[in-house]
Amino acid sequence: MTDAHTAGPFIAAIDQGTTSSRCIVFDRDGRIVSVDQKEHEQIFPKPGWVEHNATEIWTNVQEVVAGAIEKAGITRDDIKAIGITNQRETTLLWDKNTGEPVHNAIVWQDTRTDALCKELGRNVGQDRFRRETGLPLASYFAGPKARWLLDNVEGLRERAEAGDILFGTMDTWVIWNLTGGVNGGHHVTDVTNASRTLLMNLHTLQWDEKIAESIGVPLSMLPEIRSSAEVYGEITGGKLGDLLGGIPVASALGDQQAALFGQTCFAEGEAKSTYGTGTFMLMNTGEKIINSYSGLLTTVGYRIGDDKPVYALEGSIAVTGSLVQWMRDQMGLISTAAEIETLALSVEDNGGAYFVPAFSGLFAPYWRSDARGVIAGLTRYVTKAHLARAVLEATAWQTREITDAMTKDSGVELAALKVDGGMTSNNLLMQTLSDFLDAPVVRPMVAETTCLGAAYAAGLAVGFWTSTDDLRANWRRAAEWTPRMDADIRDREYKSWLKAVERTMGWLEDEN
Amino acid sequence: MARNIQSLERAAAMLRLLAGGERRLGLSDIASSLGLAKGTAHGILRTLQHEGFVEQDDTSGRYQLGAELLRLGTTYLDVHELRARALVWTDDLARSSGESVHLGVLHQQGVLIVHHVFRPDDSRQVLEIGAMQPLHSTALGKVLAAYDPVAHSEVLEGERKAFTERTVCAATDFEGVLDITRARGYAADVEETWEGVASIAAPIHDRRRMPVGAVGVTGAVERLCRDGELRPELIAAVRDCARAVSRDLGAGRF
Numbered sequence: 082m083t084d085a086h087t088a089g090p091f092i093a094a095i096d097q098g099t100t101s102s103r104c105i106v107f108d109r110d111g112r113i114v115s116v117d118q119k120e121h122e123q124i125f126p127k128p129g130w131v132e133h134n135a136t137e138i139w140t141n142v143q144e145v146v147a148g149a150i151e152k153a154g155i156t157r158d159d160i161k162a163i164g165i166t167n168q169r170e171t172t173l174l175w176d177k178n179t180g181e182p183v184h185n186a187i188v189w190q191d192t193r194t195d196a197l198c199k200e201l202g203r204n205v206g207q208d209r210f211r212r213e214t215g216l217p218l219a220s221y222f223a224g225p226k227a228r229w230l231l232d233n234v235e236g237l238r239e240r241a242e243a244g245d246i247l248f249g250t251m252d253t254w255v256i257w258n259l260t261g262g263v264n265g266g267h268h269v270t271d272v273t274n275a276s277r278t279l280l281m282n283l284h285t286l287q288w289d290e291k292i293a294e295s296i297g298v299p300l301s302m303l304p305e306i307r308s309s310a311e312v313y314g315e316i317t318g319g320k321l322g323d324l325l326g327g328i329p330v331a332s333a334l335g336d337q338q339a340a341l342f343g344q345t346c347f348a349e350g351e352a353k354s355t356y357g358t359g360t361f362m363l364m365n366t367g368e369k370i371i372n373s374y375s376g377l378l379t380t381v382g383y384r385i386g387d388d389k390p391v392y393a394l395e396g397s398i399a400v401t402g403s404l405v406q407w408m409r410d411q412m413g414l415i416s417t418a419a420e421i422e423t424l425a426l427s428v429e430d431n432g433g434a435y436f437v438p439a440f441s442g443l444f445a446p447y448w449r450s451d452a453r454g455v456i457a458g459l460t461r462y463v464t465k466a467h468l469a470r471a472v473l474e475a476t477a478w479q480t481r482e483i484t485d486a487m488t489k490d491s492g493v494e495l496a497a498l499k500v501d502g503g504m505t506s507n508n509l510l511m512q513t514l515s516d517f518l519d520a521p522v523v524r525p526m527v528a529e530t531t532c533l534g535a536a537y538a539a540g541l542a543v544g545f546w547t548s549t550d551d552l553r554a555n556w557r558r559a560a561e562w563t564p565r566m567d568a569d570i571r572d573r574e575y576k577s578w579l580k581a582v583e584r585t586m587g588w589l590e591d592e593n
Numbered sequence: 594m595a596r597n598i599q600s601l602e603r604a605a606a607m608l609r610l611l612a613g614g615e616r617r618l619g620l621s622d623i624a625s626s627l628g629l630a631k632g633t634a635h636g637i638l639r640t641l642q643h644e645g646f647v648e649q650d651d652t653s654g655r656y657q658l659g660a661e662l663l664r665l666g667t668t669y670l671d672v673h674e675l676r677a678r679a680l681v682w683t684d685d686l687a688r689s690s691g692e693s694v695h696l697g698v699l700h701q702q703g704v705l706i707v708h709h710v711f712r713p714d715d716s717r718q719v720l721e722i723g724a725m726q727p728l729h730s731t732a733l734g735k736v737l738a739a740y741d742p743v744a745h746s747e748v749l750e751g752e753r754k755a756f757t758e759r760t761v762c763a764a765t766d767f768e769g770v771l772d773i774t775r776a777r778g779y780a781a782d783v784e785e786t787w788e789g790v791a792s793i794a795a796p797i798h799d800r801r802r803m804p805v806g807a808v809g810v811t812g813a814v815e816r817l818c819r820d821g822e823l824r825p826e827l828i829a830a831v832r833d834c835a836r837a838v839s840r841d842l843g844a845g846r847f
Contacts, residue, residue, distance in 0.1 A: 110688075112685070112689075417671065419674040419676070423671050503677075506680045507673070508676070526687060528680065558711050558718075559684055559710045559711055561718070
């Protein structure tokens with residue numbers, strides 16, 4: 082029996098997320114020693130707009146780091162490095178002389194750049210920059226958000242052209258502040274975060290001058306692109322400087338890439354899927370940049386120091402856990418999210434009902450903004466328990482559609498799916514997922530794979546762990562579900578699901 | 594018929610009083626309505642408040658019915674909620690103990706496994722969620738029988754089969770085992786269900802201090818025991834896990 086959290090040294094990881102900032106301290110086995118977490122305000126100035134106060138976020142980050150260190154009962158000598166993972170694409174501009182943000186950060190979910198993205202597509206459309214960046218022109222990504230700020234904050238473009246303004250995603254903001262801020266803070270980002278800006282060329286891993294010019298973002302305000310695992314600088318100055326001064330800041334990874342890393346998906350063809358409000362699936366495609374013809378994104382998975390970059394295909398599902406919440410809050414059919422399983426287990430099957438939750442259109446692999454949600458196959462026989470089944474099956478079928486697209490694009494069959502996130506506590510969902518994918522579904526022992534990924538990358542950078550093999554040895558299987566469904570039933574059900582999906586399309590008539 | 598307990602009768606009268614007419618009443622109103630001295634009424638109200646049956650308004654100091662009364666009718670804890678709350682703690686128990694972890698609840702005449710974490714050694718294992726275990730011979734079952742009166746009557750009325758030479762079957766002997774379980778706060782099964790297999794389990798309580806389940810580790814007897822005794826650090830780890838889940842469900846520290 083390895084004793085509970087005995088001696089150090091340890092690695093700390095900051096997760097600057099969409100709703101909260103957290104810090105977790107890990108030991109050498111990858112076990113959690115302590116956690117601290119603080120939520121920040123979600124600011125909704127207009128429908129479709131979402132902002133964060135970056136000053137509040139930086140204050141919270143300092144508090145949770147100090148809090149986690151205190152809870153662990155350790156000092157700076159016990160911590161070998163600190164890593165960062167973050168909500169991706171959320172965009173901030175700040176004044177490099179004062180350290181003050183010029184505007185709230187524009188959050189990834191914010192859709193204010195919809196029209197700008199259409200305009201930027203010109204006569205080519207949303208795939209204008211796909212070959213270079215791996216991404217469609219969509220409002221998620223950071224570049225157009227920066228352009229919007231330059232266009233809409235008074236006098237900002239002049240200040241930017243004078244070299245007074247810095248651009249960053251949240252990794253960049255946190256690292257710049259950790260390493261000294263106005264007193265020599267390092268203005269850097271990592272390849273995974275840079276790959277979500279629409280400004281980085283996937284092949285050179287450098288800012289693409291032509292695209293930056295087309296989008297209207299001056300190169301001078303962009304951070305230097307570094308690997309995901311290297312020492313960017315040391316904690317310097319401020320409250321944290323007193324507590325943790327001198328500790329290397331040694332990793333940065335976008336949250337989904339961090340989860341891929343934390344799940345130790347280091348080999349080509351290995352994939353992870355994180356089940357939260359929405360679901361994000363990433364598949365390691367090795368050194369290959371695979372262009373997607375099935376509506377997936379091509380992105381950088383990670384890059385360790387001077388090693389070759391590892392690429393990934395990404396598919397996201399907008400509505401998974403949020404559909405269960407909808408059943409609870411809007412429909413009132415259950416009183417807690419976990420009860421969806423109890424309700425679903427009270428019947429044998431979906432009773433012929435299929436639920437396609439295209440609440441804000443269909444995402445990968447369809448990308449149809451004119452679609453809206455549908456419950457199909459209703460008869461007098463269907464009860465709320467059948468709908469509960471249909472809700473869980475919706476998450477499983479949507480995962481199946483993404484894995485099919487990945488197989489089509491990459492030519493690699495999915496051997497097993499590694500899962501994490503809150504919905505993995507739902508046993509029926511995990512079994513259904515395995516049945517629908519016809520592949521094993523595996524849950525690792527540490528649920529906090531996002532923070533763990535950032536800790537792993539930071540630990541590799543400072544030699545705390547020596548290789549990815551070390552990290553693989555830390556990975557423990559907590560549970561595994563294997564397929565139990567007959568192939569002909571699976572095929573029949575999939576056909577019905579696809580029919581239901583078809584019925585969602587074209588509901589909105591004024592979109593094209 | 595034996596004399597009824599006066600303070601309970603008074604408490605019942607107070608609840609009826611608060612349930613009818615005006616929703617909030619002051620201490621003197623309650624005392625005078627029931628013909629009680631203020632000190633007596635206050636003592637009963639404080640007890641009811643502690644149990645959650647009565648709540649006191651912070652500003653006015655008046656009393657009203659508590660939320661606990663509403664929960665009385667719908668008290669059962671959803672087992673899937675229990676699993677969701679237990680997830681991180683059971684993962685950590687498996688990691689620290691190096692053994693597989695099971696979470697069980699009473700279902701009919703046995704223990705229903707509602708959560709299972711693999712032994713962290715990369716060996717081939719099969720998920721046992723949904724499986725049933727006997728109440729009288731497993732550590733999970735003994736914990737449930739010791740703490741949950743329904744499980745207790747099920748196990749006494751049911752057949753107690755001898756799975757191995759070490760299974761305790763006779764009613765009086767079995768009651769003795771449950772007494773020890775309650776006294777120690779955990780139960781053990783050393784080759785009483787399966788040859789070569791031992792397990793240790795502890796009770797999970799909810800915020801009403803009701804026993805809602807049991808959590809435990811199971812593994813080869815050679816690993817769980819040292820010099821013929823269960824390893825104390827494993828017992829401590831199991832009890833820590835059970836306490837952590839209980840706290841997550843709102844139970845106070847104990």
